[in-house]
């Protein structure tokens with residue numbers, strides 16, 4: 214009898230596994246347009262005369278009248294004291310963008326653009342502002358300066374875009390791959406397209422056009438605009454180093470209690486719509502959540518965290534950042550949002566340092582870290598939260614986080630990028646000699662090595678997590694949390 218029950222269980226497990234695999238085989242199940250699988254391929258061919266750049270990737274041309282602002286300024290001690298501005302003292306520069314992305318042909322700088330617009334542009338990022346290859350924030354505008362929402366390379370219309378230029382990430386694929394894969398199982402992850410960029414006639418290499426984390430009409434995070442003459446609004450928060458626009462910075466409960474030494478700022482509503490009353494209401498709303506999370510009622514059915522957060526979203530955020538050992542997550546570049554009357558959900562951002570690419574030290578792939586982050590510190594006290602996390606991990610390892618899926622995904626991206634990889638490193642290849650990661654032996658010496666390094670990392674990390682995911686139970690065990698649990 215015992216054996217027949219075992220047999221039935223095994224059969225159920227097999228069926229569940231095959232459903233998981235089937236879901237991945239069926240394109241109709243996908244939440245995402247994967248550019249590398251579905252758009253113009255490098256072997257599509259072209260009958261041009263080869264006298265100018267010819268690429269199967271979308272092409273972005275930017276024309277400016279002066280140097281793009283936003284580069285760091287340092288004092289004589291080397292400390293960062295601010296960012297460069299335009300000659301008129303502005304944070305953003307008015308410029309022009311042309312995007313050539315028609316799928317029916319290859320793309321050349323002289324082609325008729327599919328999108329032409331005035332833009333406001335500045336350099337974006339934190340540590341990446343020091344890199345030779347800049348990343349940019351771009352806002353499309355009308356002649357009169359008002360925002361202009363347009364479709365970008367097939368992505369839903371919006372006026373604001375981040376142009377990320379992979380530099381520290383020699384594989385070039387980290388953000389593209391983890392954003393796309395995460396979008397398959399979380400409500401939202403920024404949409405992305407590879408492209409090549411020419412700035413004032415000069416080729417800049419490979420970029421990733423990326424949605425910023427804000428709201429849009431039926432796109433990006435699903436939240437409502439501020440309701441006029443009230444303090445009712447959906448909102449997006451970022452935990453990082455704070456905003457340069459002082460009105461956006463808020464101080465919430467965990468900061469007062471020294472649980473969190475990072476700064477939290479309002480990402481949405483945007484500065485122009487923020488009133489002091491609205492800022493105060495958001496600050497209070499988030500503080501109320503944090504206060505209840507840090508109370509003895511944190512897990513009760515009447516007042517507990519499940520009323521305030523989308524539990525699945527917090528679990529998935531934890532798992533994807535742990536799987537990739539992306540340990541800024543939870544402290545820096547950490548985004549969450551809430552709609553009017555809704556629950557908090559997390560949004561992933563920035564995988565440049567993930568998969569053993571953190572510049573200063575090796576991030577040990579044989580431990581967990583996110584449980585110490587501000588909000589997870591309390592969530593992890595609940596055994597049910599941890600049990601659900603372990604179940605979800607095992608499910609994802611059969612699907613989007615399986616070695617087979619990930620290795621194939623990587624190979625497919627590399628095949629898609631084709632000779633765009635060589636063009637990128639014709640400009641930036643010198644950085645293979647300029648070791649940016651310590652110790653030196655962690656630096657890949659070629660794109661092939663950079664790709665292999667990610668694959669090796671995934672194999673090692675996945676095997677370790679498979680063996681050790683259960684150790685997360687220690688954080689929710691009664692013996693550790695007696696005073697919290699009734």
Ligand SMILES: [Zn+2]
Pocket residue numbers: 259260261262263266267268319320321
């Ligand atoms: Zn051509």
